[in-house]
Amino acid sequence: MEKLFEGEYRVMEVLWDSGPVSSTQLVSLCGERLDWNKSTTYTVLRRLKNKGLVRHQNTVVTPLVTREEVIRAQGEELVRRAGGLPLFMTAFLSGRKLTAQEAEELKELIDEKMGEG
Structure with a gap:
């Protein structure tokens, strides 16, 4: 896209x-x-x-x-430009504190995606 x-x-x-x-x-x-x-x-x-x-x-x-298709495509492009998901997340979260709810939702998402393998 x-x-x-x-x-x-x-x-x-x-x-x-x-x-x-x-x-x-x-x-x-x-x-x-x-x-x-x-x-x-x-x-x-x-x-x-x-x-x-x-x-x-x-x-x-x-x-x-x-x-959703547009957001996914834009997100994939940002991750690609950053050099991968870990680097993107590091840059995205630098200087930012996660709330307990955000952290829990991210953990659940990671667990869900790990199970799809």
């Missing part, structure tokens, strides 16, 4: 929250939520369509990827 720039991600959030919408509705929603004009919305929409992330057919705009 190609990298999503901030504006592209924000339009995807509008689409994920609203579901398939007409392009007119999308312009209105982006105006309300992002304070964008029609031209900006259509420019970003064209980029998303060219990346294969949305379908714009018969004036209806439909997201073709889920929020």
Whole structure:
């Protein structure tokens, strides 16, 4: 999946929250939520369509990827750039204290993933 720039991600959030919408509705929603004009919305929409992330057919705009798919792809790219998951986690958590709940949730996730092997 190609990298999503901030504006592209924000339009995807509008689409994920609203579901398939007409392009007119999308312009209105982006105006309300992002304070964008029609031209900006259509420019970003064209980029998303060219990346294969949305379908714009018969004036209806439909997201073709889920929020989870995008977050996973972006996360994998960050981990790759960091040089692996341990290095990423070290950098991500440096200077930050985990709450007891966060630590427990991470332990559970690690235990779950270790069992999938």
